[in-house]
Amino acid sequence: MLIGYARVSTSDQNLDMQMDALKQAGCRRTFTDVASGTKAERPGVSAAVAYAREGDTLVVWKLDRFGRSLGHLIEAVRQLQARGVGFRSLHENIDTTTSAGKLIFHVFGALAEFERDLTRERTMAGLASARARGRRGGRRRVLDDKQVGLLRRLSRDPANAPGFICETLGISRATFYRYLGPRSAAASAPPPRPPFTPPAVARKRRTTSRA
Template sequence: MARIGYARVSTADQSLTAQQAQLTAAGCEVLYSDVMTGSVASRPEWDACRKALRAGDELVITRLDRAGRNLKHLLEINEELDEKGVTLKVLDLAIDTSTASGLFAMHLAGAFAQLERATISERTKIAMAGRARGRNGGRPKALSPKSLSRAQDLYDAGNLTVKEIAAAVGVSQATLYRSLAKNGARGSST
């Protein structure tokens, strides 16, 4: 029986080091690593890893999404491993498919991971549609352009203290100073 580890990152600017250290600490004798998206079913090192697996071996990954990106793909992988007599261990979720509860946990975790990705994608599409309509999102400005102009005029007049001006436009003194400075306001440094 061999314990074989597989690590994957999506882009070259990400590091495999942490995953490889976890797999080595988990007792993996052989490590395979890819630098490419998990949405691609065929990856060079992933394919070599699966080919090297023999009955009785354990395939160890750090997270479930390192092997596949959706539930269907994860189930296909698990079926392939099961037919070969190979168990899958997922370190972060303590999943071990050699047990019924581990197999159930893998299915459940895969379904939640797919739901999370779909939710993120949905929110991104909504935000992009909002941007196309001119909405940038985020927190609204503390001072509207009209209030900022009024605050600048009051500040320039010199009849009120900063505390009084801030109260008049409904912001804190710090927000007033910041807004005046960002706006390149006249005399905001005093």
Template sequence: MRVSSDSDRQSTDLQRDALLAAGVDARHLFEDHASGAKDDRAGLARALEFVRPGDVLVVWKLDRLGRSLSHLLALVTSLKDKRVAFRSLTENLDTTTPSGEFLFQVFGALAQYERALIQERVVAGLAAARKRGRIGGRPQAITGEKLDAIIAALDGGMSKAAVCRNFGVKRTTLIETLARVGWTGSRGASSR
């Protein structure tokens, strides 16, 4: 059982009543007062530790167990690996039946399709951005006049540690930037 917050307005009573009416032993009810988006749900963790091969994990409604289709599928797959069945009362899903098992296979295919569509959109979006001159990732920390001044200081004999202090840059950023522009450590060797 899960409600999204500890608020007095939200109660697990409806879920509890439905689970008890379905034959779930009151000693085997696990409760969370947290968002479904949280991974660290103590009640769910206890329920997953409690179940044994041959058991059936029963929930009142699918959204009480998983925050998304992919999360729900991962949980049900984990249960299946433990030889534990899954049942949702509201949606009338039951993996102990052929139709329930088939429906979860369809859910799995839909989740895989959704992941592929997301990946396709990301790739297309990055390509469109590149076409418009936008390169993905974080903006470069050292560019333009600052980079020219840093290279001049290094070419003039200043140590990298001193450059980092004087220009307020991290050593790793400096090293990566120098590698990107092809600076090799001597005047005139830079590809800039």
């Protein structure tokens, strides 16, 4: 089954062109969003992904209608593939259910990894240059606007773990969470441990339940 997804950034824009193309492609069900491409919460795309079943294909008009960034696009398509769901973009003529489409996304993945490595190398070179000029004091480091922007861009890519970002920017976990807020801390925190039950109490509970 072909499942369509269409998105526009504002209510002033029209979905008709995308909807017509998806209908012509054979989509039997289409989900929509009116939201910026950088917005993480998009009910329409979440509903489309949840609706898809093994053997289905999610179809979009253009790649930028689905992914917030190259890294996000690749990760989202990988998650679909893990569930046996294909992905197709009409404008770019990409279909992951074909060998050519799978190859293209392998190339995309390599490019995204190259981009992350390049960003890390540039950042480390900048930090090394700053240290060489003596910009290293005993006070707690405060990020400037440019560094905060880079921190946020890196954190939007699900492939970049907090530890990788902290190492790349040369900051502590405390600084990472101070600039990104408590939601980031909660998202990466390990699950809470169950309460400890002494062995004697546990045995007594099992004996009572059997009786």
